[in-house]
Amino acid sequence: MEQLVKELNEKVRGFSAEQVLEFFIKDYPGKLALGSSLGAEDQVLTDMIARIDKSTKIFTLDTGRVFPETYAAMAETNKKYGINIDVYFPNAQSVEELVNEKGINLFYESIENRKACCHVRKIEPLQRAMIDVDVWVTGLRKEQSITRILTEVVEADTLSGKIKINPLLDWTEQELWHYIKKFEVPYNKLHDRGFPSIGCQPCTRAVEPGEDIRAGRWWWETPEQKECGLHSRRNGK
């Protein structure tokens, strides 16, 4: 896997985000998927993918706790591009057991509880969504999080054992919004209300101007703990 990732990085060096996507969509037909949170980055990728090949798998995880604005962005996106974003839900019995044992807002009580909730509502559905997928497209950018040390467009995902591509790796916030405005990409309206990073409603809040991009996610935890497990760190820790 390491050698393959190295070779793929060589092949796409100097490519634009669109060219990276086109290269992988053609080279891995039916085996590539974008896992979308409907956030700004994923919307840009959706726009690019829809121009290249509308049949490409785009999926999202409906944890049952997302914002109404996120559903609105999903409906608008499906309509604009004539696509159907696949929605994966958590296992109903697992949610029932967790909530009935630990409480409806268990995530505020401990890191352990928060991770258990993310596991049931995000990780397990993600694993199902990724069963037939070899290449996972993400909207990760270098400037996003202190726990995400990214240096390459193509990575081996240590958790899933799949190839992960980050076409927007070097994009700035400014470039992202320039693209959204230029191509009239539908976006989650919470971005206009101080939410740079949007996840589940109880675990996301707006940030002040100048605050870290992910300061509004799991704000009661320390920065090093702020990962839901969807994206492993490069060193696998």
Ligand code: SF4
């Ligand atoms: S982000 Fe919050 S509500 Fe969503 S799955 Fe994780 S702990 Fe649960």
